[in-house]
Amino acid sequence: MIGTQRTHRRIEHTHGTAILTTASTSGFDTQTGCSAVLLAPHTVGVCRSDLREIRGERFGRRDFGHEIVGTVLDTSSDLGHLREQTIIFDPHPRLSTRSSGFAELVELTGDATELQAALVPVPGGLDPEAAVFGEPLACAVHCVHRLLRASIDVEPDSPVAVVGAGMAGILISAALVGRGYRGALFNVGPERITFLNDRKALPTASAQIYNGHATFSRVILATAFASPRYLDACVRLLADRGVLVLFAGTEPGAHFGDVDIDELRRHELTHQLSTAGKDFTVVGTYGATRADFTDALALLTAAPNAAGWSPALCVQRLITHRLTLTDAASFLTASAANGVLGKAIVEIDTRSRS
Template sequence: MNGVAYRRIGHRDGVAYLERARTGRLTDQPARVVIAPLVVGVCRSDLRELDGTRHLRRDFGHEIVAEVRYSTLADTLPVGRRVVLDPHPVVRRTSGFADLVEIEGTVADVAAALRPVPADSDPLAALFTEPLACAAHCLARVDAVIAATAHARPSPVAVVGAGIAGTLMAGILRSRGTEVHLVNRGGQRLRFLAERDVLPGVDLHPADRPGRGGFACVVLATAAATGAALELAAGLTGDDGVLMIYAGTEPGSRFLGQDIDAIRRGEGRVTVHDGRRRMHLAGSHGATAADFAVATRLLQDRREGPALRRTVRRLIDVEAPLDEGPALLREMVSRPYVGKAVLTPGVPDRG
């Protein structure tokens, strides 16, 4: 599939722009797949990549629901198959904010990067497969650490950070029947969730009025693991409790004398004392193929699926065509944003 014209959003020096491109080989790797996005979500990490504050990873436009348009992997990824992108396998690809996305790499990596979803899945719900997989992975890490520290599964659980990740974690926990308290430093996100009734049954608290403390488990799911966010989460954690760090960290980030970037990325666990209590610091990073399978199952499950689909659909507050994407991205970088913005690419030119 060479020479097909399409539009894509690129960025340089903090400026997003719409450009025209044509399909063609990117590498000499054996596997090549071209997908046509149906919807593409804007993630906070996309905005950090745009403004130059994201560390290590580069995967601009990765929340994608698409259909395969060309494939050298006809047995596993035939033309017409509906897929979502897993950004963790190492492949070479073009911008995800586009009419077409070109992906190349080894056979194993390309196959792992494109996860099939049901052909009749709602694209706007399936869009949340990747963040839901990361949320499910984090909660699986919680279960593993709780088991290793000889605790029963805790209830209630506090989630600090009412962004997309924290909201999805609260939704999963709620579907398990766990009592959840969602705490956020700013009131705008909490008002958004309350006004849209995104998480019925979940207690929403501003950080200065968290309602209670002494939680056996607290998940820090803010965009960044700032000192203030870490202090808030630690303050909510009870004696011998678990503080799971999902929030973004930077190389060299430290808390209570520990390298929390290494703990998060390496999914480690250490026991620390803050002078008042003992707690278990642990980390969660990324998602596995099994987590993507869990996320797909959760969205399709007859019992849990309807509530989760309702939650994710109510998070979407902006749907815009691809050509409005650069202006939307620039606006989102410049101000706080509380919902989920979605771009809807069109059919590429055939010239």
């Protein structure tokens, strides 16, 4: 069946516009030496990187529609043990080809080991609406791990400041709280803070409007871009000899002082920096490992704490849009231009597959 062409609907993008198209799977040529997987998505999350790709502002990876929860429909013979598994897609292993994830069918080809690494089994009983947060939460968990490894000389109970209350900042904060750390999530504008507090997505008083008065020995920048404005805000929050972790997006050639922060972030480097009368460590974080996925899924299946909060409850409260594939193209185009508050997910009707 992997070599059979199948017609399906999928969303592509061009010139700032997402378009719902009809496509055919290419089939699998056994002479290429590649392994293959045919994936049937159930639920796909909309990531800010998807919107950046539509706008033509994504640097490095291209992985449109990568927050996928789905079923392995078919595979080449060497990966037959994966068939019918429900999985979360991990976009970080290097594959030869991958079609758009906003689709009824997704084709993956590459080395068998890399393909297997890209398919993370979903624990039984985990709701797809929670599981779709598995990949972004794994990246948040990875960020927290990077912070903890870099701050072994910092008081372990000291709180962590997260700057930027977009989805990344929220999930980093949830990962911190879920692991028992105290945190404060800051945002310059009030809209996202009001949204979080109204939905009770994070524990009380976790989310605050930035005022620049408090200081923290550990700060994470999780805005869409690591702009000079936000970097300066982080330095104001940071105590002398503290640790600043860069999760925020960067572009080639971006600098903070004499540090190439794009290289630092993408290659997960560490650099000592002095500015504004402070000495501190800057740490890059990028992507996630299989161990981070394991930890993220453990958080999503954890029981509520004494106050009744859990990461699973948090992510459910973040969902603001549930879209069909038909609705999603116009939504993606509008959101790429105007942004979106909360999390949008695309639910794909399995009855419509050819």
